[in-house]
Amino acid sequence: xxxxxxxxxxxxxxxxxxxxxxxxxxxxxxxxxxxxxxxxxxxxxxxxxxxxxxxxxxxxxxxxxxxxxxxxxxxxxxxxxxxxxxxxxxxxxxxxxxxxxxxxxxxxxxxxxxxxxxxxxxxxxxxxxxxxxxxxxxxxxxxxxxxxxxxxxxxxxxxxxxxxxxxxxxxxxxxxxxxxxxxxxxxxxxxxxxxxxxxxxxxxxxxxxxx
Numbered sequence: 001x002x003x004x005x006x007x008x009x010x011x012x013x014x015x016x017x018x019x020x021x022x023x024x025x026x027x028x029x030x031x032x033x034x035x036x037x038x039x040x041x042x043x044x045x046x047x048x049x050x051x052x053x054x055x056x057x058x059x060x061x062x063x064x065x066x067x068x069x070x071x072x073x074x075x076x077x078x079x080x081x082x083x084x085x086x087x088x089x090x091x092x093x094x095x096x097x098x099x100x101x102x103x104x105x106x107x108x109x110x111x112x113x114x115x116x117x118x119x120x121x122x123x124x125x126x127x128x129x130x131x132x133x134x135x136x137x138x139x140x141x142x143x144x145x146x147x148x149x150x151x152x153x154x155x156x157x158x159x160x161x162x163x164x165x166x167x168x169x170x171x172x173x174x175x176x177x178x179x180x181x182x183x184x185x186x187x188x189x190x191x192x193x194x195x196x197x198x199x200x201x202x203x204x205x206x207x208x209x210x211x
Contacts, residue, residue, distance in 0.1 A: 001025075001026060001027055001028045002026065002027050002028070002049040002050055002119045003027075003028055003030045003046060003047075003048040003049050003050070004021060004027050004028065004029050004030065004048055004049065004050045004051070004052060004115075005029075005030060005031040005032070005033065005039070005042050005043065005046060005048045005050075005051050005052070006018060006029060006031070006032045006033070006052045007033050007034075007039045007051060007052065007053045007054060007057060007060075008034070008052075008053075008054040008057065008081065009034045009035065009054065009056070009057045009058060010054075011034075013054070013081075013104075014032045014034070017052060017081070017111075018032060020108055020111060020112060021112075021115065024112060024116075026116070026119070027050075027115070027119070030042070030046040030048055031043075031045075031046055031048070034057065034058070035057055035058040035059045035060075036057060036058065036059030036060040036061075036065065037059050039053075039057075039060070043069070043072075043073055043076070047073065047075065047076065048076055049075075049076065049077065049119065050076065050077050050078075050079065050115065050118060050119060051069070051073075051076050051077070051078045051079070052079055052081050052115070053066070053069075053078055053079070053080055053081065053098075054080075054081055054082055055080060055082060055093075056082070063092055063093075063096040063153075063156075063157075064157070066078065066080075066093065066096045066097055066098060067096050067097055067153065069097075070096070070097030070098075071097075077099045077100075077118055077119075078097060078098045078099060079098060079099060079100040079101070079102060079114070079115065079118050079124065080093040080098050080100070080101045080102070081102045081104060082101070082102075082103065082104060083103065083104040083105070086101065086103055089101065090125055092156065094123075094125070095153060095156070096153060099118055099122075099123050099124070100114055100117075100118050100123055100124035100125065101124070101125060102114045102115075102124065150192055151189075151192060154175070154185065155185055155188060155189055155192070157175060158171060158175070158182065158185040158186070158189065159189055159201075161174060161175075162186070162189075162198075162201065162202055163202050168182045168183060168186075186198070186201070189201055
């Protein structure tokens with residue numbers, strides 16, 4: 001049986017997931033946590049096969065936390081279970097190390113299908129997102145999604161900080177880089193997202209800001 005930890009700040013969500021998975025007789029729940037500090041303790045103790053994670057939990061620093069978990073627990077397969085918009089949030093999740101994204105609007109059958117697929121080594125994205133990724137608009141580098149997919153994880157971090165109103169000096173301190181490097185990232189972002197000035201860049205950034 002695959003060991004699973006459920007990390008979500010809503011008690012009803014934790015209970016619901018646990019009930020669904022226990023019915024399958026294929027999974028064992030080894031932890032249910034509501035905040036980041038609890039999650040790390042359970043991860044270190046249990047080393048689960050799968051982590052079902054809501055990134056909006058207290059003491060969880062969004063996609064930075066996801067990348068850190070992926071690096072610290074490389075054998076654990078991480079799936080994001082979230083209510084955020086799929087078209088962008090799921091892309092960022094996969095880019096940051098998750099193996100799947102399940103929307104909280106998913107049916108019980110879809111949820112079980114997704115977790116089963118992930119347990120067998122697969123990656124799960126629902127049909128709606130797969131269609132976006134596979135159609136011409138999503139693959140076209142001139143589309144917003146297409147351009148966004150070309151950004152690196154660090155460029156996304158800079159983009160998010162810009163959209164929240166941070167200045168170069170603040171971004172440099174937060175990311176532990178120098179201000180000249182921040183300026184270099186801004187120049188790259190202007191080019192990759194095909195905008196002419198900072199105001200337009202920030203407008204596009206807010207399309208992807210979910211932290």
